[in-house]
Amino acid sequence: MEDKVHLIKPTVVLQNEYLEFYHEWKASGEDMIPWVIEKDPADFAGMVQFLLKNEKGIDLPEGWVRDSTYWLVNENNKVLGVVNIRHGLTERLFYCGGHxxxxxxxxxxxxxxxxxxxxxxxxxxxxxxxxxxLVVCDADNIGSARTITKNGGVEDVSFIEKDGNVVKRFWIELKD
Incomplete structure (x- = not known):
């Protein structure tokens, strides 16, 4: 039977569940994506507060846009994934970060x-x-590119970062 999953805002109530998620990812040695999961959860309440303040646009660093973070959880509140949604695009986000x-x-x-x-x-x-x-992924991330196209993504011009990494860019138009 498939898990029933939904998005929730970060909450201190799920500290243990989030820490399991975080430590599993850390142990994998992989890049932590989205960027918000790189945030050290040692001060868990402070981390959650930081994320909720970003959504309200409070104390944003210079040049940042508001963003909303959600955790994908199953019926047992296991944190399966994290998403960060930017409310706007800076020049950098336009080329290699997306919404x-x-x-x-x-x-x-x-x-x-x-x-x-x-x-x-x-x-x-x-x-x-x-x-x-705008949703982006590294050119070598075939699974992510498939996920984006399954959700209506139409590929746009790719962007090459300074380190040579190629970023595929996709636009998804939301219809009423």
Whole structure:
């Protein structure tokens, strides 16, 4: 039977569940995506407060845009993934960050959760008032490119970062 999953805002109530997610990802040695999961959870309440303040636009660093973070959880409150939705695009985000960054914990990949987290995230972007959404992935991340196209992504011109990494850019137009 497939898990019932949904997005929730970060909460101190799920500290243990989030820490399991975080430590599994850390132990994998992989890049932590989206960027918000790189944030050290040692001061867990402070981390959650930081994320909620970003959504309200409070104390944002210079040049940052508001962003909303959600956790993808199952019926047992296991944190399966995290998504960060930017409410606008800076020049850098336009080329290599996009509106939505998401990641699924290593042990839960290839189960359809990436497709679901992106689909649910698109609903959230619509609520924010964004109807043309930019989602990006590294060119060698075939699974992510498939996930984006499954959710309506249309490939645009790629961007080459200073280190030579190629970023594929996709636009998703949200229809009423």
């Amino acid at each position: 939505i960054g998401y990641g699924i914990r290593p042990s839960e990949r290839r189960k359809g959760y990436a497709t679901k987290i992106l689909a649910y995230s698109l609903e959230k972007t619509r609520e924010i008032g964004i109807d043309k959404v």
